[in-house]
Amino acid sequence: MSRQSVARAHQKIQELSWDPMYHTPYQKYGTDYTFQKAQKRDPLKQVLRSYFPMQEDKDHRVYGASDGAIRGNMFRQVQERWLEWQKLFLSIIPLPEISAARSMPMLFHTVPNPELHNGQAIQMIDEVRHSTIQQNLKRLYMKNYVDPAGFNSTLRNFHNDYCGTIGRQFAEGFITGDAITAASIYLTIVAETAFTNTLFVAMPAEAAANGDYLLPTVFHSVQSDESRHISNGYATLLMALSDEGNHQLLERDLRYAWWNNHRVVDAAIGTFIEYGTKDRRKDRESYAEMWRRWIYDDYYRSYLVPLEKYGLVIPHDLIEESWNQIWNKGYVHEVAQFFATGWLANYWRIDPMTDEDFEWFEYKYPGWYDKYGKWWEAYNSLSMPNGHHPIVAENVDYVYPHRCWVCMVPCLVREDMVMDEVDGQWRTYCHEACAWTDKVAFRPEYEGRDTPNMGRLTGMREWETLYHGWNWADVITDMGFVRDDGKTMVAQPHLDLDPKKMWTLDHMRRMGNLQSPNVLLNEMSDDERTAFAADYVRQGPAGRPAPTDA
Amino acid sequence: MTDIAERSVPKLQFTDAEAGAKEFPDSTARSYNYFKPAKRKQTHYEDVTVEVQPDPRHYLSQGWIYGFADGQVGYPLTWTKLKAWGQDEPEPERGPGSGGLPKNFSWPAHGWHEFRDPNEEWEMTFYRYGANVERQINANIDVAREADAFAQWNPNWVTFVERHVGAWMHIEHILGLYVFSHANRSGPTNMHNTAMVVNGMHKIRFAQDLALYNLTLSEEIESFEGSAHLETWDSDPAWRSAREYVEALTAIEDDWGESIFAANVVFEPLVGELFRSNLVQQSAAGNGDFVTPTVIGCGEYDYSRRDLRMTIAMFEPRANDKEFAAHNQEIMQGWLSKWVPLALEAARGLQPLWSEPDFKPPRFEDALDRAKSRFSGIVSELGLQLPKELAQ
Ligand SMILES: [Fe+2]
Ligand SMILES: [Fe+2]
Numbered sequence: 009m010s011r012q013s014v015a016r017a018h019q020k021i022q023e024l025s026w027d028p029m030y031h032t033p034y035q036k037y038g039t040d041y042t043f044q045k046a047q048k049r050d051p052l053k054q055v056l057r058s059y060f061p062m063q064e065d066k067d068h069r070v071y072g073a074s075d076g077a078i079r080g081n082m083f084r085q086v087q088e089r090w091l092e093w094q095k096l097f098l099s100i101i102p103l104p105e106i107s108a109a110r111s112m113p114m115l116f117h118t119v120p121n122p123e124l125h126n127g128q129a130i131q132m133i134d135e136v137r138h139s140t141i142q143q144n145l146k147r148l149y150m151k152n153y154v155d156p157a158g159f160n161s162t163l164r165n166f167h168n169d170y171c172g173t174i175g176r177q178f179a180e181g182f183i184t185g186d187a188i189t190a191a192s193i194y195l196t197i198v199a200e201t202a203f204t205n206t207l208f209v210a211m212p213a214e215a216a217a218n219g220d221y222l223l224p225t226v227f228h229s230v231q232s233d234e235s236r237h238i239s240n241g242y243a244t245l246l247m248a249l250s251d252e253g254n255h256q257l258l259e260r261d262l263r264y265a266w267w268n269n270h271r272v273v274d275a276a277i278g279t280f281i282e283y284g285t286k287d288r289r290k291d292r293e294s295y296a297e298m299w300r301r302w303i304y305d306d307y308y309r310s311y312l313v314p315l316e317k318y319g320l321v322i323p324h325d326l327i328e329e330s331w332n333q334i335w336n337k338g339y340v341h342e343v344a345q346f347f348a349t350g351w352l353a354n355y356w357r358i359d360p361m362t363d364e365d366f367e368w369f370e371y372k373y374p375g376w377y378d379k380y381g382k383w384w385e386a387y388n389s390l391s392m393p394n395g396h397h398p399i400v401a402e403n404v405d406y407v408y409p410h411r412c413w414v415c416m417v418p419c420l421v422r423e424d425m426v427m428d429e430v431d432g433q434w435r436t437y438c439h440e441a442c443a444w445t446d447k448v449a450f451r452p453e454y455e456g457r458d459t460p461n462m463g464r465l466t467g468m469r470e471w472e473t474l475y476h477g478w479n480w481a482d483v484i485t486d487m488g489f490v491r492d493d494g495k496t497m498v499a500q501p502h503l504d505l506d507p508k509k510m511w512t513l514d515h516m517r518r519m520g521n522l523q524s525p526n527v528l529l530n531e532m533s534d535d536e537r538t539a540f541a542a543d544y545v546r547q548g549p550a551g552r553p554a555p556t557d558a
Numbered sequence: 559m560t561d562i563a564e565r566s567v568p569k570l571q572f573t574d575a576e577a578g579a580k581e582f583p584d585s586t587a588r589s590y591n592y593f594k595p596a597k598r599k600q601t602h603y604e605d606v607t608v609e610v611q612p613d614p615r616h617y618l619s620q621g622w623i624y625g626f627a628d629g630q631v632g633y634p635l636t637w638t639k640l641k642a643w644g645q646d647e648p649e650p651e652r653g654p655g656s657g658g659l660p661k662n663f664s665w666p667a668h669g670w671h672e673f674r675d676p677n678e679e680w681e682m683t684f685y686r687y688g689a690n691v692e693r694q695i696n697a698n699i700d701v702a703r704e705a706d707a708f709a710q711w712n713p714n715w716v717t718f719v720e721r722h723v724g725a726w727m728h729i730e731h732i733l734g735l736y737v738f739s740h741a742n743r744s745g746p747t748n749m750h751n752t753a754m755v756v757n758g759m760h761k762i763r764f765a766q767d768l769a770l771y772n773l774t775l776s777e778e779i780e781s782f783e784g785s786a787h788l789e790t791w792d793s794d795p796a797w798r799s800a801r802e803y804v805e806a807l808t809a810i811e812d813d814w815g816e817s818i819f820a821a822n823v824v825f826e827p828l829v830g831e832l833f834r835s836n837l838v839q840q841s842a843a844g845n846g847d848f849v850t851p852t853v854i855g856c857g858e859y860d861y862s863r864r865d866l867r868m869t870i871a872m873f874e875p876r877a878n879d880k881e882f883a884a885h886n887q888e889i890m891q892g893w894l895s896k897w898v899p900l901a902l903e904a905a906r907g908l909q910p911l912w913s914e915p916d917f918k919p920p921r922f923e924d925a926l927d928r929a930k931s932r933f934s935g936i937v938s939e940l941g942l943q944l945p946k947e948l949a950q
Binding site: 023024106216286 | 576583609610622626684685727734756769810
């Protein structure tokens, strides 16, 4: 179809807009936002007549490339260091995608402008595409990459591993609670508009540098849909802004969504890009540099700031603070170090860092070696089983962190940790902003105003709680992270596939039991707890114990 | 020749990281191992669909982490009154030291997870299908335009298509967006929700096909009034009950099962096929029109070959559920008693349409009988009883 005929066709399908005459649709999903019904323009301007062939064509290219990659023996040049992290990433991402599809109906009746529903329906179909095309990519890796362990158990892993809860915020956050907070602000305005660039553009570039050109093929194809969704979010946002009464809620939701996305996405993608690559050219952009360009400049300065004149209260402080976390407080490095500390609870293998890696980190992040170098040297020397324990149970100047009750990433920038008794339980938070999310934002009242539709934080949010007092071998067996000989672990702190060099359940059996920091925290006396918190905020960087007073 | 400064590009390395390069534990474990396939071998469709939506009765050890204000989380099984075996077993309770995997766990834990879309739809299949349909419709219309086929239409038939075929697009649109797509947030498994999206997508596409066909006709036929369908849809008494029916579907309180059932088991055979097959398809040729049936035929195919198959696979196992058959049959019989009279009213409302074209289709009562017997076949395939209301 020509562009002109698509425009005419799109004009025509506006005649389908439905105004209920005999029955009022059941309002299954609620919102505290209010919208004026007004004529609106569908920003997507798509009709299925041209959409289906367009998408089919994109599919042909993706599947053609997949066949080509296999015929061309792509996996002979893929870096294992990189592909191992895909066991984590690709276990997570199909759920956010399908959740985005599931969230679209939450807008059908809460946004009363039928013209916008066509765009939402197309987004819904796109998201089903993304979820299944990503499951398919993972399947291809499982079938063709040297080590299928962790790919083959992917969704079980994602559902019971601590990383799963971190990732699931980027999915459950789209589909529960206040419909606008979830499906519009969290999903489209922040997750898609700000953070998909790092997910679907930065990551594929790094994949290609590591010999994998299938990930870019699939994810650029995904991103070409994603950019259309941004206009859906924008249209809804402008409508919300036109009602003064929504401004307070928009401010709340932007703060929550921004901070949560930063905590979750920067933790994961930052680690993949910085610690999952073998490309150590000095002129390749670091995650911090990419973040500055795509998130700070393109999203914050170019997209958000211009909305200020419509009354949008922008969380300038949190955006600057996110940058501060990444640039000055080593957020990504702290997270990568934690993933590697807890390698035994994972379902992928983590390659030790080498001198070449050290040099790159020092160049990109001056001062890196003084903070993290020694620990990674210890990780390397403890990577092969040789009578010692996994690094988490050895003395390497690392204090096992408490988890953030909200974002579920541990409280790694130790000085920022906040402790409080909330809903009858002592909780730790990685930052004041996460504490605010629990104590202030996700509540039925916000700054004196009723917010009866706002969601709730639920679930057993600390993973370690479930295994408090368990032997590590039993923990790993319960999660299913064991290979088909019944004893070799899926996870390994190195890439050597020689069975004699791989860790087994027998090694785990010899370790002390797993202890839940949160259970222990709640068993403490008040004095002990106060002392604990005072000590914790003096720890770090790199998880070091607090300095002993002279 | 100018010198190009040395370009900075990543260096590729030979890593030999392909399948079979080494032997070690799991080196041949190359299929998804966390679910039981419906047949002996797992299908591609199952691989990309099953278990993507987590279940706390399976592996979701820390539970859902966000909830609604009223405390509901995830995809509650109570969002339909139907039940599947195993679902009344208490959800595994987790707490300090409980571990993650439910005690004595065996997949699928409850009957909902046994559902598979017999059409095995995922992205690759539904784009191929949708693109093919659109190409076919385009080709048919192009050929008709070149053959000047629209000039053959009886004047009354022009009016009929303009108004009544036009009005039908609204029904497909409401069903597509506000019934089927809407339900995709509600189903108990990823297989249910994906199948419901695909059904919704068929309907939205068909609605748009009818709208675009209408646009073509207003360009090709001078007397064809492109916006007449709006007036018909809003105020022609013949459409009132049909409209009430589909609007009532959107007003069902919190039961995706009832919505899908009342649409695909009741409305489609008694009203949808009655109008599409027994009226439009039977009248067109006699009125000089061989094009409209090709457009309508695509929607007809969606339902009769794909969406109905999916619907039977979704509901029949519940009527024969090993634990809740009686409960489910009672619920579904109740739905039949509630919706069949409304569908018959909608069908009878359309009766005046049978006398509008010059060339008359077979009698309305015969058409309705055919629709009723089609409906009866579906009801018995589901293992349900014909409701007495059908005799009305
Ligand atoms: Fe997506
Ligand atoms: Fe946090």
